[in-house]
Amino acid sequence: MENAVVIDKSDFMSFVGYRTTSATTAVEAFDITNGGPATTCGINVAIMLHRVEDPTAMLAGDWASRQKALQDPDLWSKYGADHTHYDKVVQDLTDAGFTLIPNGTSSANSYYTSSYENRTIWVQLDSPAQFNTLFGSGPTDQVLQQAGTDGMCYWDVDLTLPSDWRVAGLWFDQLYIPAASDLTTDLAAPLQNGPQSQGNSGNHEDLLPSDVAVLYNFPLAGLNVQTGTIGLMEPGVGSWLSTADAYGSQFQSDLDSYLQRFGIAGTGQVSVQGLLGQNASPNTQQLADLNDSSGERTLDVAIAASVNPNSNIQLFNGSGAVYPNAGATVFTAVQAAIWGGVNGVLPEVTSSSFADPAIPHPDSPYHKAYWELYIDAALKNQTTVSAAGDGGSSGLVDNGLTNVRDTTKAQAYNIVVGGTSLSGQPVAMTDQTLDTYTAGALAGDLSTLWQLIRGGLTILPASGGDLDRFVETVWNQYTVSNADMTISGYASNSSGGGGVDVTQPTPWYQTAYGLSPVTSDSEQASGRGVPDVSLNGGGNMHYLVPNGNFSSIGGAWGTSAAAPMWASLIIQFNYIFQNQGLPNLGFMNDLLYVASVIAPGSFNDVTIGNNNSSFYYNSADGTYTVDGYLVTPTDKGYSAGNGYDYVTGLGTPNGVLLARALTGIAHSQYYFDTTPDLIDAGGSGDWTSGAAQTLLLQTTAAASATVTVDTGTTATDASSGASGTYAWTSLLAQQSLQSDFDGDLLALFDGQSQGTLTQAIVANGDSVSVTFNGAAAVAAQANLSASFGFADFFSDATNSVRLAQAVAVAETAGGADDVNVVVRMRQVAGADLSLMLYKVDDYNGTIGGLAPDQAGYATAAAGRAYAVMGGGTTIAGPGDGNAGQAQITGVDAGDLIAMQLTNVTSGDTFWAFSQANEMVGGEHIAHLWNYGANTWGWEDLAGGGDRDFNDLIVQLDFTSTAGSGLLVA
Structure with a gap:
């Protein structure tokens, strides 16, 4: 073409082989010995032009600002191509004789x-x-080459295109994957005999996807509601069942029969994009590919239909297998889901279990095309979910490194889902790798139970018990047999993928979370942490679904099951959002990270297992065998642990608690963006107070520590002795508010003292900093939590100081006035308790000019008390070990709400503001501890008691009564 310029990193290896092989050309990578000028190749290519404006900054804003921006009627004149320029390129191509x-x-x-x-x-x-x-430069130029043996087409030079086209990205609808090279300097690693990870070796159970949804507390489980449309990427297969039913005319009836067999009824219908692209007469290889893919397709559909039987399901076949030169890449299916849908209807949420396995160079036009593809989805307000892959830390790439294999799906605008193994108690008892946990739990070992509670255990295990949810571990079925040095699973789908995608920078929401992802292999490369979240993938629990052609029903597994499960959960979230007057979630990755910080009970924290599987083939001196080939394991990968990790992400969902957190965050951002944050960030990592306020200063310390909190010109001593080994966390406090949480289990962790609790009164704009044993503490997640009334200053993972407001801001649904607010409680104390909630004028708790320590304050507070539904202005505690719930009425948007606790048994009264409480040794005693967004724990004994701050856990929920009140219970 005329006026052509070279497009950097557009050669074939930049298309398919980044960080996979040391080969620099396709000839080397594919061992092409008889290649030459192409003679028969046909290829379809996407030429992607630049946007008029870059939406990156807009998408990096908070969720509400994005939602408001997406309502712009000129959205696509900004973020699409310039029409004149687009038309010019189309005309140039047409004039040159190309078929568009x-x-x-x-x-x-x-x-x-x-x-x-x-x-x-x-x-x-x-x-x-x-x-x-x-x-x-013309038809006789020899850019396109072809391998004589199998007809593979490739190009070993950078491509050229006219400079005035201003091309942003390219994608070819065909893929070939090179063999990997040994790229590591890591040494060979001996592997232990037997299972390589815990929790995958029991007598697994097969459960219906709808039953698995119950185990994860999906908020609409069992309700007959009209959830939205789910899109599933099924490129090249669609609803294909067999050569006799290439267009899937039997598919819907077969799906209905599966659902009816298990008593599941709904109105959802399956439709297909690119229906005629399903291959009517496949050759032998195509038939094998279709049969392999059809099992994956049916798994996806069965999960979505079982969990949400009223959701319509769209299958995206992409370019299919019939259109000239079509390669049915996932790229074409995703693009169809974003821009075409089926019959003009777009899915709200999509899930992709398939991947284009090429790894494009991060500076290539191919990487850019995929990156822009998912930005389009975000701009369309579509939530995209993708499986992290089933090849463990190697991603089934034998380069000795850790790999995020499906980098095209792992980008920042996609929710990437990893895999776990969920074990009920009966199955766990058959798994020898879990013997430590089953024995410890049955013996009442506090350390074991503490870890299991983090992972979602809510009932005290008993001998012969039948808990549905006992322990959750990483999904990893790799096993080593020392008898013949064989590694089972290394070359197949046997473990959840996860690690660090080095083809992109760390997303802003992970940076704000405090993450700095780096690979665990010899390269120590930085990038995006994968996955974001996880859900059961296999191991000790499989999904009871039909096989590819519905001829039988049995167990299936993989992150390709976990991804559609998450999509099915998000479509329920969308229904709840719509019911509360909110828009669909759309691009929501950052909300998940915010929820994890402010409402950690939203996730079950998986802390057991690993996905280690890095290896390279070594025919000369490999010491292990995989599928008959000698290999050398380097045994690099990632282990589960407290909080975010690079194999299970933020964890698995507690659907109801996550729904409450997400709706609360959404209403807060949408209607209360002018409410001052607890602290505001400066330009150099410094912080200032966002308001005149009283702050609770809560020290958590692994050992005695010297701590100072500086606010303005005031230094407050927050030094502390060691916190109790099992001092309550925000995670446990929020979990405890579930009505079905076992009080006997909570009682085991009563009396665990927190660290020091003191208080500071701070002026608006005062500087705020914390030193811990002489070193500055870092507010690593404050940008995510400061809008919700607290911020943590970390010294390290086990030492921190939380600054928290002593009042709650009534950030009501839709910013409405005169609403009911849910008050949830959990009591872990024997006394009779009573709670009063009252309105104050500011963050220091004053009422009509009266401060909490002034005469007449108690009378003023009683006069400002909110009425309780059912009568009165106080709420009785639910009793020792019990959960309870009430509603206060007449709450207006933006109200500042404080609390007063009365120990009815002793007659003592305690306030959120320590200056109003009793004195011991010349110091006022604080009785209130913050446990995350609008959640607190009270100490109910005068003089400070045992300082466990769990005698009455209280949570205010300002949004769940909205709409139909789906999240109230």
Whole structure:
């Protein structure tokens, strides 16, 4: 083409082989010995143009600001291609004689989408001459090469295109994957005999996906509601069942029969994009591929239909297998889901268990095309979910390194889902790798139970018990047999993927969470942490679903099950959001990280297991065997641990608690963006107070520590002795508020003292800093939590100081006035307790000019007390070990709410503001401890008691009564 310029990193290896092989050309990578100028190749290529404006900064804002921006009627004139420029490129291609694939958004049988908005022009190249004319200097140029043995087409040079086209990205609808090279300097690692990770060796059980949803507390489980449309990426297979039913006419009835067999009824219907692209007469290889893919497809559909039987399901076949030169890459399926849908209806949430396995160079136009693809999804307010892959830390790439294999799906605008193994108590008892946990739990060992509670245990185990949810570990079925030095599973789908995607920078929401992801292999490369979240993938629990052609029903597994489960959960969240007057979630990754910080009970924290599987083939001196080949393991990977980790992400969902957190965050951002944050960030890592306020200063310390909190010109001593080994955490406090949490289990952790609790009164704009044993503590997650009334200053993972407001801000649903607010409670104390909630004028708790320590304050507070539904102005504690719930009425948007606790048994009264409480040794005693967003724990004894701050856990929920009140119970 005329005026052509070279497109950097557009050679074939930059398309398919980044960080996979040491080969620099396709000839080397694919061992091509008889390649030459191509003679028969046909390829379809997407040319993606630049956007008029870059949406990156807008998308990096908070969720509410994004939602408001997406309502702009000129959205696509900003973020699509310039129409004049797009038309020019189309005209240039047409004038040069190229066949353009027409935009097909109007038909359910379209294969490719081209439009101003998606900035894509699909070009059908039917011959090497056309390829060479487009990307070289003319039809006789020898840009396109071809392997004589299998007909593979490739190019070993960077491509050229006209400079005035201003091309942003390219994607070819065909893929070949090179063999990997040994790229590591890590040494060979001996492996232990037997299972390589815990919790995957029991007599597994097969459960219906709808039953698995119950174990994860999906908020709409069992309700007959009309949830939205779910899209599933099924490229090249669609609803194909067999050569006799290539277009899947039997698919819906077979799916209905599966659901009816288990008593599941609904109105959801399956439809297919690119229906005629399902191969009507596949050759032998195509038939094998279809049969392999159809099992994956049916798993995806069965999960979505079982969990949400009223959701319509769309299958995206992409370019399919019939259209000329079509390669049915996932790229085409994803683009169809974003821009075409089926019959013009777009899915709200999509899930992709398939991946384009090529790893494009991060500076290539191919990487750019995929990156922009998911930005389009975010701009369409579509939530995209993808499986992390089933190859453990190696990603089934034998380069000796750790790999995020599906980098095209792992980018920042996608929710990436890892895999776990969930074991009920009966199955756990058959798994020898869990003997330590089963024995410890049955013996009442506090350390064991503490760890299991983090992972979602809510009932005290008993001998012969039948707990459905006992322990959750990493999904990893790799096993070593020392008898013949064989590693089972290393070359197959046997463990959840996870690690660090080095093809992109760390996303802003992970940086704000305090993460700095670095690979565990010899490269120590930085990037994006994967996965974001996880859910059962296999091991000790499988999914009871049909096989590919519905001829039988049995167990299936993989992160390709966990991903559609998460999509099915998010479609329920969307229903709840709509019910409360909110828009769909759309791009929501950052909300998950915010929820994990302010409402950690939203996630079950998986802390057991690993996904180690890095290796390389070594025919000379490999010491282990995989599928008959000698290999050398380097045994690099990632282990589960407290909080976020690179194998289970933030953890697995507690659906109801996560739904409450997400709706609370959404209403807060949407309607209360002017409410002052607890602290505001300066330009150099410094912080200032966001308001005139009284702050609780809560020290958590592993050992005695010297701590100072500086606010303005005042230094407050917050030094502390060691916190109790099992001092309550925000996670446990929030979990305890579930009505079905076993009081006997909580009682085992009563009396565990917290660290020091003191108080500071701070002026608006005062500087705020913390030193811990002489070193500055870092408010690593404050940008995520400061809008919700607290911020943690960390010295390290076990030592911190929490600054928290002593009042709650009534951030009501829709910013409405005169609403009911849910008050949840859990009592772990024998006294009779009573709680009063009252309105104050500011963050220091004053009422009509009266401060909490002034005469007449108690009378003023009683006069400001909120009425309780059912009568009175006080709420009785639910009793020792019990959970309870009430509602206060007449709450207006923005009200500042304080609390007073009365120990009815002793007659003592305690306030949130320590200056109003009793004195011991010349110091006022604080009685209130913050446990995350609008959640606190009280100490109910005068003089400070045992300082466990769990005698009455209280949570105010300002949004769940909205709409139909789906989240109240």
